[in-house]
Amino acid sequence: MGTTGTKEIMMNDPLIHVGILLEQPEISFSLLTTYRLKGKVFPPGNYKVELSEGKILFNGEKQDEITFESDDLHSDSFELKDVIIGLHFHWERRENQRFQGGLKFIAEKGGITAINIVSLEDYLKSVISSEMSATSSEELLKAHAVISRSWLLAQIQKNKDIAGNYKTSFESPTEIVRWYDREDHSLFDVCADDHCQRYQGITRQSTPLVSAVIGQTRGRVISYGDIICDARFSKCCGGVMETFENVWEPIAHPYLQGKADYPEDAPLPDLTVEENAEEWIRSSPPAFCNTQDAGVLRQVLNDYDRETADFYRWKVVYSQEELSQLVRERSGIDWGEIIALQPLERGTSGRIIRLKIIGTERVMTIGKELEIRRTLSRSHLYSSAFVVDGDEENDEGIPQKFTLTGAGWGHGVGLCQIGAAMMAEKGYSYAEILKHYFSGTDIRKKY
Numbered sequence: 001m002g003t004t005g006t007k008e009i010m011m012n013d014p015l016i017h018v019g020i021l022l023e024q025p026e027i028s029f030s031l032l033t034t035y036r037l038k039g040k041v042f043p044p045g046n047y048k049v050e051l052s053e054g055k056i057l058f059n060g061e062k063q064d065e066i067t068f069e070s071d072d073l074h075s076d077s078f079e080l081k082d083v084i085i086g087l088h089f090h091w092e093r094r095e096n097q098r099f100q101g102g103l104k105f106i107a108e109k110g111g112i113t114a115i116n117i118v119s120l121e122d123y124l125k126s127v128i129s130s131e132m133s134a135t136s137s138e139e140l141l142k143a144h145a146v147i148s149r150s151w152l153l154a155q156i157q158k159n160k161d162i163a164g165n166y167k168t169s170f171e172s173p174t175e176i177v178r179w180y181d182r183e184d185h186s187l188f189d190v191c192a193d194d195h196c197q198r199y200q201g202i203t204r205q206s207t208p209l210v211s212a213v214i215g216q217t218r219g220r221v222i223s224y225g226d227i228i229c230d231a232r233f234s235k236c237c238g239g240v241m242e243t244f245e246n247v248w249e250p251i252a253h254p255y256l257q258g259k260a261d262y263p264e265d266a267p268l269p270d271l272t273v274e275e276n277a278e279e280w281i282r283s284s285p286p287a288f289c290n291t292q293d294a295g296v297l298r299q300v301l302n303d304y305d306r307e308t309a310d311f312y313r314w315k316v317v318y319s320q321e322e323l324s325q326l327v328r329e330r331s332g333i334d335w336g337e338i339i340a341l342q343p344l345e346r347g348t349s350g351r352i353i354r355l356k357i358i359g360t361e362r363v364m365t366i367g368k369e370l371e372i373r374r375t376l377s378r379s380h381l382y383s384s385a386f387v388v389d390g391d392e393e394n395d396e397g398i399p400q401k402f403t404l405t406g407a408g409w410g411h412g413v414g415l416c417q418i419g420a421a422m423m424a425e426k427g428y429s430y431a432e433i434l435k436h437y438f439s440g441t442d443i444r445k446k447y
Contacts, residue, residue, distance in 0.1 A: 013119045013120065014447070015073070015117055015118070015120070016120050016123055016189045017104070017117055017189045017190075018115060018116045018118060018189065018191070019115055019187070019188040019191040021084070023108050023109075024112050025051050026048060026051065027105070027112055028046070028047070028080075028081040028082070029046075029078055029080050030044070030045065031043070031045060031068065032044055032079060033075070033077055035069060035070060035078070035102075035103070036068070037066060037067070038066075049066070049105050050112075051111050051112050055107050056107050056112055064106070064107050065104065065107065066105050067102060067104040067105075068103040068104070070101055073101040073117070073118065073119055074100060076100065077098055077100050077101075078099060079097065079098045080096070080097055080099070081096050082096065083095060083097045083192075083200075085198075085200065099118065100122055101116055101118035101119065101122065102116070102117035102118075103115070113187065115187075115188050120149065120152065121214055121218060124145055124148055125210055125211060126200060126201055126202065127198065128145055128148065128213070128214070129207075136300070136421065137299060137421070139428065139430040140300075140421050140433070141213040142216065142430035143415070143424075143430040144415075144417075144420075145213050145217045145220075146221060146430070146443065147229075147233060149217070149220065150221040150222050150229050150231040151197065151230060151233075152190055152197070153446070154229060154231070155196075155230075156189055158230070159186070159189070168180065174364055174365060175354075175364065175365040175366070175367075176364065176366050176367075177365075177366070177367040179247065179248045179249065179370065179371070180370050181249070219446050220445050221443070221444060221446050222255075222434055222438055222442065222443055223442055223443075224253070224254060224255045224442075229253075229256075229438055230244070230256070231414055231415070232256060232411070232415070233413075233414050234408075234410025234411050234416065235300070235301075235417050236408050236412075236417070236419070237261050237287075237289055237408050237410075237419060238281075238287075238289070238312060238349060238407030238409075238412060239280070239285055239290060239312070239349075239408070240258055240259070240261060240268060240271060240287075240350065241256075241257075241258050241259050241260075241412055241413065241414070242258060242347050242349040242412035243256065243347055244413055244414075246347035246351065246353050246368065247411045247413055248368075255439055257348070258349055259348075261287040262287050271346060271348060271350035272345075274343060277350040278387045281313070281385060282387065282405060284313055287419065288416065288420075291418065293425070297421075311382065312407065313405070314382050314407075315403060315404065315405050316377075316404045317401065317404075318404075319400065320398065320400045320401065323338050324336070324338050324359070326376070326377070326378065327375055330374060330375045330376075330377075330378075334359075335357055335358075335359025335360070336359040337359060338357065338359050338402070339399070340388075340399075341355060341356075341357060341388045341404075342355070343355055343387075345367075346385075347369075349408065350385040350407060351369050351383060352372055352386070353367050353369060355372050355384075369383070370411070376404070381404070381406070382409045382410075383409060383411070383412065385412070386404045386406035389402070389405070390402055391403065415433075415437040415438070419437075431443060
């Protein structure tokens with residue numbers, strides 16, 4: 001975890017520690033301006049660190065950690081080579097990325113981790129340009145700036161609260177329930193990929209509007225009472241927002257509950273009931289995020305995100321052989337031939353929380369939503385809000401084709417980015433957008 005504490009959070013421009021490249025055998029990088037390491041000056045140029053006997057080998061010395069210090073966190077910069085973006089997603093790739101601020105390397109069991117030490121407000125400029133297009137509408141950018149700031153400060157506090165006592169799974173011979181949140185990040189505040197918030201330094205070009213929006217919302221967060229909100233967001237809720245405790249730890253957040261992504265008077269069917277969920281997912285009900293407006297989508301989706309054409313409603317088809325092999329490889333468990341995928345529990349958005357996989361060799365239940373999405377895809381299934389059709393049964397009654405019809409993209413908790421973009425397009429202010437997605441909250445200035 002980073003060194004940011006409560007007092008620092010209340011100061012101007014708090015510094016945060018962002019994990020960029022995690023546990024690599026070696027990392028190549030370039031200093032684009034002059035940096036200092038233990039008082040020694042390192043000029044601009046190309047460098048490399050390597051893991052050697054569990055330590056960082058650099059400049060002929062082995063150490064547990066090294067930090068290249070910057071004289072000006074807002075202007076000094078460096079470049080990391082072959083940074084992974086979209087880790088485990090269908091569009092995963094590597095690219096060189098540039099960052100402002102300090103550069104820290106730490107030796108971990110699996111390799112060397114590179115950490116960027118950056119001011120929170122500079123971090124936000126990158127997040128807004130990385131999560132969405134830097135040419136998005138002003139009200140959408142304002143809303144995202146506030147929730148990104150809120151989420152990060154909430155995570156820093158959560159890191160301190162859960163220190164060494166955070167349960168992320170329940171397992172028995174017949175059931176595996178896992179969720180994925182803070183368990184991976186004990187040596188820095190936040191990672192740079194979709195696991196946390198997309199952060200690509202100064203690689204994604206920002207705009208004067210982004211800088212202005214960050215300045216106009218400086219220090220502003222959304223709060224529920226005196227608590228900074230754990231302000232989650234996803235690409236597309238699919239028409240209804242999911243409840244926090246159905247995705248992560250079983251702690252209720254009153255401002256992260258299920259509701260329709262539509263004006264307040266819109267009826268919300270009980271999607272925890274299987275028949276209602278199936279009807280909802282197989283249809284295309286109105287919602288802010290139910291749009292094909294190319295101009296709106298360009299605001300939210302970067303070039304690689306637009307490789308995903310369908311998000312509000314989607315289909316995936318597997319043969320019996322494909323599905324059985326996929327589930328075996330992704331889970332490490334041999335179910336034999338898959339006979340059925342049976343939802344046992346759904347959340348407020350229709351997302352499956354517990355899924356029973358019935359095979360010829362084994363019957364087990366898995367959850368929560370991300371575990372389901374990881375098990376049923378080479379990368380991540382778009383969401384766990386889906387229904388299953390088994391077709392072309394053989395003589396033993398085992399389906400030879402499975403069609404998954406689904407809704408939404410991501411976990412669906414909190415702000416729906418495509419829905420928020422459409423709200424901004426319709427003239428809603430950023431405060432109204434935040435009120436819609438985070439019920440009962442207020443905007444407050446923390447620093």
